[in-house]
Amino acid sequence: MKIIMLGAPGAGKGTQAKKIAEKYQIPHISTGDIFRANIKAGTELGNKAKTYMDQGLLVPDELVVDLVVDRLAQEDCANGYVLDGFPRTIPQAESLDAALAKLGEKMEYAIDVNVPDENIVKRMGGRRACVGCGATYHIEFNPPKKEGTCDSCGENLILRDDDKPETVQKRLGVYHEQTQPLIDYYTNAGILKTVDGTVDMNDVFTSIVQILGE
Numbered sequence: 001m002k003i004i005m006l007g008a009p010g011a012g013k014g015t016q017a018k019k020i021a022e023k024y025q026i027p028h029i030s031t032g033d034i035f036r037a038n039i040k041a042g043t044e045l046g047n048k049a050k051t052y053m054d055q056g057l058l059v060p061d062e063l064v065v066d067l068v069v070d071r072l073a074q075e076d077c078a079n080g081y082v083l084d085g086f087p088r089t090i091p092q093a094e095s096l097d098a099a100l101a102k103l104g105e106k107m108e109y110a111i112d113v114n115v116p117d118e119n120i121v122k123r124m125g126g127r128r129a130c131v132g133c134g135a136t137y138h139i140e141f142n143p144p145k146k147e148g149t150c151d152s153c154g155e156n157l158i159l160r161d162d163d164k165p166e167t168v169q170k171r172l173g174v175y176h177e178q179t180q181p182l183i184d185y186y187t188n189a190g191i192l193k194t195v196d197g198t199v200d201m202n203d204v205f206t207s208i209v210q211i212l213g214e
């Protein structure tokens, strides 16, 4: 099962991708999480990515595409994967399609988690992210059992540097300009499915399961 999660920053791509990965036993691949892990480890890739991420801008395609294509070649991806935050531009989508075509494969589902901009800014200030495993919480909608600590791995929860209101606005602008065109791209490919992302996160997941099957 090969799945792409589409949606604005804060739409709930990561939240739903984690649930999908668990239910269907496929890896959750988040380019944002990969960059944040590299930033934490102080790698060259992390240092480069951080300058873009902190401004709410996209990391250049050439730093992203090979990284994902290499990741998809790993053994645990043999039965599929859920991609979260990639592709994010038309050139990234084209590179992904080309890489899959070389293997005689095709993307199967592009799921758009639809949330209007007004809801997004409200959500981001309450988000807390785990520095260890990338799990995502919300102080109101999905609080951890113990404040500031990840339920799954016990690491600290942080407010992401790019979740400041002015950076969120910038990210939304970048989303509309560079990522939203992918909705048409995957509609034309015949694999776009849209779910309402404004409802409770468990109900969003129910809609996704209806699309993917039990």
Ligand code: AP5
Residues within 6 Å of the ligand: 007, 008, 009, 010, 011, 012, 013, 014, 015, 016, 031, 032, 033, 035, 052, 053, 056, 057, 058, 059, 060, 061, 064, 084, 085, 086, 087, 088, 092, 123, 124, 126, 127, 128, 136, 137, 138, 139, 141, 142, 162, 171, 197, 198, 199, 200, 201, 202, 204
């Ligand atoms: P990335 O980490 O992908 O961030 P993003 O797309 O901006 O999306 P978010 O992770 O902020 O939101 P989400 O949709 O995952 O929502 P979440 O589930 O956390 O990318 C960060 C940066 O990295 C980019 O800006 C860019 O610079 C760079 N980058 C990454 N990939 C790239 C690429 N391919 N090319 C170039 N650059 C790239 O949910 C948000 C909050 O809402 C949480 O607190 C959650 O608990 C809560 N929530 C979720 N669902 C619901 C619900 N139904 N009701 C109420 N609350 C909810």
Ligand code: MG
Residues within 6 Å of the ligand: 013, 014, 015, 030, 032, 084, 085
């Ligand atoms: Mg995310």
